[in-house]
Amino acid sequence: MAMIGIDVSKKKLDILWLKDVVTGKAKTRVIDNTPAGHKALLAWAQQQTGEALETIHFILEATGIYHEALAYALYQAGTKVSVVNPAQVRDYAKSLGLRNKTDQKDCMVLARYGVTQTPRLWQPEPEAVRTLKALIGRINAVEKDIQREKNRLEKAQVAGVMEEVVTSIQTVLGQLEKEKARLEALIDDHMDQHPDLKRDRQLLESIPGVGPVISRYMIAVIRSRSFISASQCAAYIGVVPVHHESGTSVRGRPRLSKAGDATLRAKLYMAAVVCIQYNPDIQRQYKRLLKNGKTKMSALCAAMRKLVYICFGVLKHQIRYQAQPCSESCA
Secondary structure, three states, X not given: OEEEEEEEOOOEEEEEEEOOOOOOOEXXXXXXXXXXXXXXXXXXXXXXXXXXXXXXXXXXXXXXXXXXXXXXXXHHOOOEEEEEOHHHHHHHHHHOOOOOOOHHHHHHXXXXXXXXXXXXXXXXXXXXXXXXXXXXXXXXXXXXXXXXXXXXXXXXXXXXXXXXXXXXXXXXXXXXXHHHHHHHHHHHHHHHOOHHHHHHHHHHOOOOOOOHHHHHHHHHHHOOOOOOOHHHHHHHHOOOEEEEEEXXXXXXXXXXXXXXXXXXXXXXXXXXXXHHHHOHHHHHHHHHHHHOOOOHHHHHHHHXXXXXXXXXXXXXXOOOOOOOOOOHHHO
């Protein structure tokens, strides 16, 4: 199987077909990152390797939004595609002793990574989930703009600036609030139009402490990837503990990995605060951890992780939330 590494940037694709891993013999090409360039890439790959598209494996990094159109084009053409984590590739390059970074070297590293690490094949998200994620991303941006305008309004009122400035800020703030409400309605309509998303939302909102906001976030995350387990999902979101220990002298305090979306973690934090009051499973865990000497913040982080586990289980098994029975020892 031919292994081709692609370094993706906004305007161009640096491509390398690794013909021989031992000798490093390779063929390279630079192509525009456009739909026409994607077609040229497929033709070049077939011509150089002499293989059918179904047997060619392309390796590329996740680079913001610039890799997405290429990944979809390669997948639709029937090739094998892997979209890998840039941090993992960077660590792999360090393990090879590489110090210089160029586009061509990045291609070589990606191709070698594909040969030696056998990364998981990429599959596109369902179109309904992709649309949901786009709407969530937009509403996040609007919410940030609302907070900025609120900060400006507070500053203007405290500073006693002219009334026209305050009125301008209030006008913009009002329009942003209307747009947020419109996007909320769009999200609700979109989920209602897709029975699977609607069912997922109903199941998630059966969990005490989970409302419309957390439910749509968790659907967008869990349904966009093929997570094998709840722990894998929690690691992706960034709510698993990271330990720093060595020998008998180094005992660092565990912390959250924070590897995923910071906005989602902020939403989960607020949901966990509610859950320790109203969700029986999370409330019992929170009290038990405090009793065992954990700090309130550590117990709250554990509540965030527990909430992710519950959400994952509810969607995986497609059953409404049921609190676990409590024995006399945990009462």
